[in-house]
Amino acid sequence: MKITVDMDKCIGAGLCVVAAPQVFAQNDDDGLVIVLNENPPADQHEAVREAARLCPALVIHLQDDND
Template identity: 50%
Template sequence: MHVELDEPKCVAAGQCVLAAPEVFDQRDEDGIAVLLTDTPSPELHDGVREAAVVCPAAAIRLTDK
């Protein structure tokens, strides 16, 4: 799995951080999501998929590696 985050689309809802805190974080100054790793380990894939589904801005894109 490869994860892409379109930061300009992010609305700082934080849903990705709740779903996959090992993969996403938020900047302190504006709450915009930050991608911690673009190639999460297999045990994190379910959470990352959930993050992509619940993102209100559709700012997360997942592709096969």
Template identity: 50%
Template sequence: MHVSVDEDRCCGSGQCVLVAPAVFDQRDDDGVVVLLDAEPPVQVHAAVRDAAAVCPAAAITVSEEA
């Protein structure tokens, strides 16, 4: 799995951090998403997919290929 984020699209809702805190964080100054792990371990793949699905700005892209 490969994860990417579009910081320009991010609205800072923080849903990704709530769903997958091992993979996503937020900048302190504006709340924009910070990608902590672009190729997360298989144990968190389901959470990453969920985070992408709940992102209100569709700022998270998940590719199933590493």
């Protein structure tokens, strides 16, 4: 899995951090998302999918390894 984020549209809601704190964080200055690991391990994939689903701005994009 590879994670990309459209930073121009991120609103800093932080739901991604709540859903997958080992993969996402927030910038202290503006609250925008920081991807800690753009290629998370398999045990984090479901949390990352949940983070993408929860994102109100729909800025988290996932590409599965077999795409």
